[in-house]
Amino acid sequence: MEVGTIMVAGAGLMGRGIAEVAACRGFKVIWSDVKSDLVRQGLSEIQQSFQRRVQKKKITPADHDRLLGLLQANVSVADGIERASEADMVIEAITENFQLKCDLHASLGKTCGPQTILVSNTSTFSITALGASSGRPDRFIGLHFFSPVPVMQVVEVIRGLLTSEQTCQAALAVVAKMGKEPVLAPDIPGFIVNRILLAWYNEAISLVAAGVKPQDIDRGWKLATNAVMGPLETADFSGLHVVLQALDSVYQATGDAKFKANPLLRNMVQAGMLGRKSGRGFYDYSKKQ
Numbered sequence: 001m002e003v004g005t006i007m008v009a010g011a012g013l014m015g016r017g018i019a020e021v022a023a024c025r026g027f028k029v030i031w032s033d034v035k036s037d038l039v040r041q042g043l044s045e046i047q048q049s050f051q052r053r054v055q056k057k058k059i060t061p062a063d064h065d066r067l068l069g070l071l072q073a074n075v076s077v078a079d080g081i082e083r084a085s086e087a088d089m090v091i092e093a094i095t096e097n098f099q100l101k102c103d104l105h106a107s108l109g110k111t112c113g114p115q116t117i118l119v120s121n122t123s124t125f126s127i128t129a130l131g132a133s134s135g136r137p138d139r140f141i142g143l144h145f146f147s148p149v150p151v152m153q154v155v156e157v158i159r160g161l162l163t164s165e166q167t168c169q170a171a172l173a174v175v176a177k178m179g180k181e182p183v184l185a186p187d188i189p190g191f192i193v194n195r196i197l198l199a200w201y202n203e204a205i206s207l208v209a210a211g212v213k214p215q216d217i218d219r220g221w222k223l224a225t226n227a228v229m230g231p232l233e234t235a236d237f238s239g240l241h242v243v244l245q246a247l248d249s250v251y252q253a254t255g256d257a258k259f260k261a262n263p264l265l266r267n268m269v270q271a272g273m274l275g276r277k278s279g280r281g282f283y284d285y286s287k288k289q
Helices: 013-024 036-055 061-074 082-086 098-111 127-134 165-177 193-209 214-225 231-238 240-254 263-270
Strands: 005-009 028-033 075-079 089-092 117-120 140-145 154-159 181-185
Touching (some): 005 013, 013 036, 013 140, 028 036, 028 082, 036 061, 036 075, 075 082, 082 098, 089 165, 098 117, 098 127, 117 127, 117 165, 127 140, 154 165, 165 181, 193 240, 193 263, 214 231, 240 263
Parallel strands (some): 005 089, 089 117
């Protein structure tokens, strides 16, 4: 099956990135959220990001005009999922809440045409369970993109127990056309990357709780591994509330103590210290304007 039209459900950070990449790679994109104003705001933010890339000399003015033209030509705005029947594939990128995702996929399963492939961008939840909620588990698959989507090259491709080979091949073709590199991941909590990443976050946070300065942890990690960011910088960038939610999800599913969120992380989230998003996490971003 060849995918030409993709509906992206969700106008948050991940949905915005997926919609941008899909449109700029030639897919027709129906971008939806519960309120179309959220999608229009997302389109404005994408256009602003194009301008910032020009200012930082990451793209040329000609690249800017080309990408903006593709975005305007390929993206249409929708309220809810009423237009899902027009899509060959629907990529769900809503908040990481299992019941909300199940409810959406149940509705999509009834709204979409019989050949439409349903996709979840979940970072932790079972693709088999989400597929069951859709009523079409053979045409259900996980595509876990990473943030920021336009920059990060990897996409985890996760088959559920009943995902068909045809569905898998169609999803791999979409990933390739988007210019991304697929990694086949098992349908286990956290898949591959988050399985490692969450334990990494938790251990770094435990060192902070023991009195080690975040700057020393991140500096040591970067110097030892030649990485661009350390674990606490990365956690702040991702959002500490997102990290906590993912840890809780994987710990609940596995019972493995290494995924039991350090109390410091939970306290920080309860205090509104969410990282870059809130202006303060393990670092203070309020003065870095």
